[in-house]
Each structure stands twice: as C-alpha cells, then as structure tokens.
Amino acid sequence: MSEHKITVTVNGEPVSALVEGRRTLGDFLRIDAGRTGVHLGCEHGVCGACTVIVDGAAVRSCLMLAVQADGAAVTTVEGLAGEEGDLHPVQQAMRDEHGLQCGFCTPGVVMTLAALTSADPPASEEALREALSGHLCRCTGYQGILRAARRLAAVK
C-alpha cells in the first residue's frame, strides 16, 4: 500500500494531503478538501452525481484516483457561485426551470452543464442533451433539467 503527498487546486485554492493510492478523487474532495457538494452516489461510474471539472473537462470523480489529480485544477459546485452568493448562470437556469427536487444529482448535472457552456465554442442544445445522458435523476423526470439546458444553449 502506497501513500502519496498530493496538491490539488480546488476552486482556486491549493489543497495538500497525504493520500493512499486507492483514495478516489471524490473521497479526497469530500474528506480532505471538505467539499461535500461533491455527491457520491453509485461510486462506480453510472449515476453521474459526483461529476466535477478537472482541467476544464467534466469527469466522474469516483472514477479517478486522487493521486491522478496531483497538480490539476478541480472545480466543484462550491466554486461556481460568486462571492456575494450570486448564482452561476447554470445554477440560475436550474433554479428558474425547476431542474431539481431532492438535489442529490444536481451538483453533477450542474458541473456538466457548466463545463460545456463555458467551452469555446459553447455546446449546442443537442450536445447538452447528449451529455445529460450521463446523469441519472430519480425526481424530476428530466424535463426541468432539459428546459434549463435549452435556456443555456439559447443564451450563448
């Protein structure tokens, strides 16, 4: 069993920890970095709740080892809103379109939409829809999430 000293930039702040090789990025973000907005659902890559942005790309944090993120920049849902608590455009669209109920899957959905709408060029509605197929939501029936995605695609 190996241990590794790693430093990951989480929402702009460096976070260092000594982690076992087997620690996932999702566990590191919740336990070592205290970012409990990262929701671990299935922990084997199916549900999408744990999605975060690593070096600009939306990835499942349960399918990456923390040690693999050494030196990387990670954004979690805590890193989206402004300092005054003003919502990120994706959060605002999800709120306005009733894109969440219990909220468990929401951080993952929001991070996928945030990664794709801030890409250059921003993703089309079709690409957002396709990317949302990587998330399971048990409450909303997806309609509110899709409305939020349509709104985001329209304002780019």
Place this chain on the structure above:
Amino acid sequence: MKPAPFDYLAPATLDEALAALARGAGDAVVLAGGQTLVPLLALRMSTPSVLIDINRIPELAGISREGAATRIGATTRQAAVLADPAVAGHTPGLTQATRFVGHHQTRNRGTIGGSICLADPAAEYPATAVALGAEIEVRSASGARRIAAEDFFLGAYTTALEPDEMVTALRFPDWPAGTVTLVREVAPRPGDFALVGLVGAFALEAGKVQRASIAWFGMGGAPVKSRKAEAAMAGRSLGELDLQEAAQLAVSETDPFDDIHATAAYRRTVGARIFRKAVGETLGLQRAAA
C-alpha cells in the same frame, strides 16, 4: 474507500512502465483512463497488488499521421478521438463509433487503448478496429510487435497480450477514396453497452463494391467478422446487391448470447434488420432497405 489496498506507480517514461510491468509478473495492472478499471477496483472484482498509471507518459497520448495511416496513442482520450479532424477525415468510421462510446463525462477520461485492452464483447472500439483493419502496437521490456486487430481479440475480455505487454498505439490504415463507413447499435439507453452493434466499411468504385468489411459487437465473445457476407458483396455492382441475403449471411456467422437484456434470437433478428437498413442507407439504396 472502497478499493483494496495497492501500490500506485506513475512512471514518467514508457521504459519505466514496461520494467514495472515485467516485475509485476501478472499481478500488476495498467491504469489508463480508469473508466472500467476503477469501478472494478471499487467493487473489488480486481485486486491487483500494483497499479501502473500510464497517464503521465507523454509519448503514449496523441494522434499523428504516419504514411497512409492514422496512429493513435494508447492513452489518447476518447473525447480527443471524437474531436480530431484527421480521424474524421481519414477514418470517419472511428469518429462514428466514438459517438457511441460511454458518455461525455467518461469519454473525457476513457482512452482508446484502455477500451481495446478490456475487450468487452459489447464495446464499440474492438469491432471498429477489426472492421477497419487496424493494427495494434504492443511493447514489452523485451521488444515490440504489431498485432492485426483481427488476431488481437480472442474472446470476451481476452486478448493476445502477454502479461508483460502493453498496448502503446493503434494504427488505422487509410481506405481508398470513395469508401463509406457505418456504425450502428441498439442499446437500451444512450451510453449503455450495445445489445447489437454493427460496423461496416465499403470501398466503392464505379458503382461497384470493391471491398466490404463487416464486424459485429455484442454478437459473440469477441468482435465477429462476417466473411461470407463480405464475399457475397465484394465485386457486385450496387444495383445487383441483395441486402436481404447479405444480412442473413452476416447474422448467420454471429454467435450471440442470451442474457437479462436480450435473447440470442432477438439479437439476430435485430442484427439483420439494422444491417439491411444501415447498409442500404449508407450505400444509397434506401428503397431496397425498406
């Protein structure tokens, strides 16, 4: 923390990785994109003593043109394959296949080499490599070899790799101008593994099929090449193609299984249907496909 403990190595060079793999003697596992391996670790279906992460070896990632072929490094992300203009221009079948691989979020980490080495019977890349005639570059501490994709996949989750060998790249040869390709699959939901999948490449010239290559996924343990259907189509003019006959020949060579998702008979029926429809559309024979 769900995986069992292991030693994690992240070599910076290929030689270090190959030396570690040789030392690991069958108990070391190579970590590429991790989109299948990490779940297997979390479920403790895989409990290696050593994990060799090859993501920090720069020479293993990237797409280049070499002669009349497109070479794709083993750790090239599926998202990079999907976005690459050289792949889309020279090997459009690979771009078509990549759209079906996993989800956006898993394609951002998942690699083409990892998918090839896993050899899941229902995965898109192995059958695509077989249909398009790819070669697989393999290295070990004691040497290098190239394996034709057709000879690489031995069965479900089983490849021709020796325990001390690692895939370093895939090489997709150019097909002649005028080649058309197709990838189709039937899956319960987007991103799920396919119940039935088909990859076809057809080199056309002067209204004739000069060469046909057809491979199935989800229709046997390894990708299934349909040689009888290929032979029945090669040399024929488009007007005299019998898609019904070709479809029946193509599925007759498959060996699908029953599982909780579908029966073997269902897979054959759906396979023949998507063959007629997809090949008809791709060759511009929609009416014949109706």
